[in-house]
Amino acid sequence: MNTSSWLEKLGGAVLDNWHELRQLLGFAYTVFRRLFAPSSYRPLTVDILTTQIYFTAVQILGFFIVVSVLFGSLFIGMTLFVIKEIGLTSYIGQFIAGVVVLEMAPLVTVLLIALRSGSAINAEMAVMKVNRELDALTAFNIDIARYLFLPRIIAVMVSVVLLSSLFAIIVTLSGLIFSALIFGMGFNAYADLIAKAIEYKDFLILMVKSAAFGFFITFIPLYYGSRAGYQLTAVPVSVLRGMVNVFIAIVVIEVLSLVARFL
Amino acid sequence: MANRSIQYKVGLFIVTTIVLVILAALFIAYKKDLFADLAMYRLQSESGEGLTQGMPVLFSGFEIGKVKDLELSDKGQVVITITVPRKHVRWIREESTFTLEKPLVGTPRIVVRTENPEGKELSYSKVVPMKTIDDINEVIKKAQPLVERIQSVADNIDRMTNADSELNKIIADTRKMTKMLSEKKSLLEMATGDKKGQETLMKTLEQVAAITETVDGTMKRIDGMVAKADESVLGDKGSIAIVNNILSDIEGKFKRLDTLIDNAITMSADLQGTTQDINLVRKEVEETISSVNKLIQDVRNSLPFEQKKEIKLP
Structure with a gap:
């Protein structure tokens, strides 16, 4: 391979990525504009939004609570046991506030929602593209960003924020049971420890982080789904690309939130 | 349009979760004494190092307040304003002492010590000086002699392992000795340096053995x-x-001599009495002669x- 052809390939890849990035940013701009425009919130949009929240959060609520109780209790139980072994009992509050509320609650929630709803939204959009439903809506001058994308993004954002909060509350309460069993700690002592360790900015970080997770695990599948080809084989490729990028987005947000927290 | 059942479930989910979050936030606010009536006190420190807003104020290991504000006074000292909920005010008295503790592990805290909770309550207008205990510096101070000893040991090891050190010389000498020993037939040959010396030494040793034998015989005779x-x-x-017998005999004779001496003493006492009697008789005779x-x-x-000039006495 000579130098000129290598440079051509490099230049081509850069241009492709730049083009992709521009399209992604353009898509994000369109969604954001609709997100903050009051005209976007028409009865039909609210109706889709309600249905989407139902599918994303309410339908899995029972399963989610069971997962929260089981996973959260096991995690808290094991960690409190280790904390007791190494004599750091006074740091229970910091551990539960820092690890469970701020890190584990949004992460577990977003992984569950991304696997369930993110992939479903990606596949739904790709199939609509294959069936030329998106083209049909565009042909009828229906704003797909307003009627298809926006309700889903808001619904997932709301669902992730609410489910993360619910997860944090459930796990914190299960921590009460384990701290009573392992340390013989009463409700008041436990509540004092947690209350002293949790700051109001932790609530804000939890909400913003969950909202950011919700936005990206919907926005990315919507983007890749709507950009799928017209062949049926394009559907899995679109879902694959979308989910890989969702995973990258989750990692990036997690890292950014850690950086923001310790700055 | 989504059916009413879905709308109801979604509405219930959203409202319930939001209510739970609000209740949790309110409970934490209550536990953080956000709704409590707070009393404020002022402390003074030479330095603001280690002091932060929100730092806990502890009494007997229990958090009773927080640092609300830090400011620099006109005299260049740091004035710390702390807030304490009214329910804990009884632990803040005029004679209370305040110490900034910087532990080796964990966050710094202000520790309050009050001997008499019945004392007079501290007033906001009074600025109380605060002491500082820095565990890290204390540890460094304590570890300093140890570090110096370690440094000294390291220096000694360095000196010992130096190329010109005594240890290296000993090792070199040992190496030489080992080499010499490997080349010689015996330690004796190595010590004397030549074979003749070894033979001479052997002869001397044989002679010493003969002398020892002679001495041994003499000693037996002695x-x-x-x-x-x-x-x-x-x-x-x-x-x-024999001497013992003679001494026993002498002892018996001495015993008899003791008896004789005792008798003599008794006789002497009797003689003294007799002498006194003679004196009395003499006195009576003299008196009789005088009467005659x-x-x-x-x-x-x-x-x-x-x-007649002469009188013949009877």
């Missing part, structure tokens, strides 16, 4: 002599036994006889 002398002196018929003399003189005076 031992026999000592045994005989021992028998003649300490034996049943030895000198010591007087009687004669009276007779002479009564009778007209020529007086």
Whole structure:
């Protein structure tokens, strides 16, 4: 391979990525504009939004609570046991506030929602593209960003924020049971420890982080789904690309939130 | 349009979760004494190092307040404003001491110590000086001599392992000795340096052995002599036994002599009594003679006889 052809390939890849990035940013701009425009919130949009929240959060609520109780209790139980072994009992509050509320609650929630709803939204959009439903809506001058994308993004954002909060509350309460069993700690002592360790900015970080997770695990599948080809084989490729990028987005947000927290 | 059931479930989910979040936030606010009536006090420190807003104020290991504000006074000292809920005010008295503790592990905290909770309450207008205990500096201070000792040990090891060090010289000498030993037949040859020396030394050793044998025989004879002398002196018929007999005899004679001396003392006492009796008799005789003399003189005076110059005494 000579130098000129290598440079051509490099230049081509850069241009492709730049083009992709521009399209992604353009898509994000369109969604954001609709997100903050009051005209976007028409009865039909609210109706889709309600249905989407139902599918994303309410339908899995029972399963989610069971997962929260089981996973959260096991995690808290094991960690409190280790904390007791190494004599750091006074740091229970910091551990539960820092690890469970701020890190584990949004992460577990977003992984569950991304696997369930993110992939479903990606596949739904790709199939609509294959069936030329998106083209049909565009042909009828229906704003797909307003009627298809926006309700889903808001619904997932709301669902992730609410489910993360619910997860944090459930796990914190299960921590009460384990701290009573392992340390013989009463409700008041436990509540004092947690209350002293949790700051109001932790609530804000939890909400913003969950909202950011919700936005990206919907926005990315919507983007890749709507950009799928017209062949049926394009559907899995679109879902694959979308989910890989969702995973990258989750990692990036997690890292950014850690950086923001310790700055 | 989504059916009413879905709308109801979604609405219920959203409202319930939001209510739970609000309740949790309110409970935390209550536990953080956000709704409590707060009392404020002012402390003073030479330095603001380690002090932060929101830092806990502890009494007996229990958090009773927080640092609300930090400011620099006109005199260049740090004025710390702390807030304490009214329910904990009884632990803040005029004689309370405040110490900024910077532990080795964990966050710094202000520790309050109050001996008498019944004392007068501290006033906001009074600025209380605060002490500082820095565990890290304390540990460094304590570890300093140890570090110096370690440094000294390291220096010694360095000196010992130096190319010109005594240890290296010893090792070099040992190496030389080992090499010499490997080249020689025996340690003796290595020590003397040549074969002749070794032979001479061997002869000397043989002579020493012969001398030792002779000395040994002499010593045996001396031992026999000592045994005989021992028998003649300490034996049943030895000198010591005879001397013992003589001493016993002398002892018996001394005992008899003691009796004689006692008798003599008694006789001397009797003689002294007799002497006193003789003196009394003599005195009586003298008195009698004197009476007779007087009687004669009276007779002479009564009778007209020529007086003779001599009177014959009876």
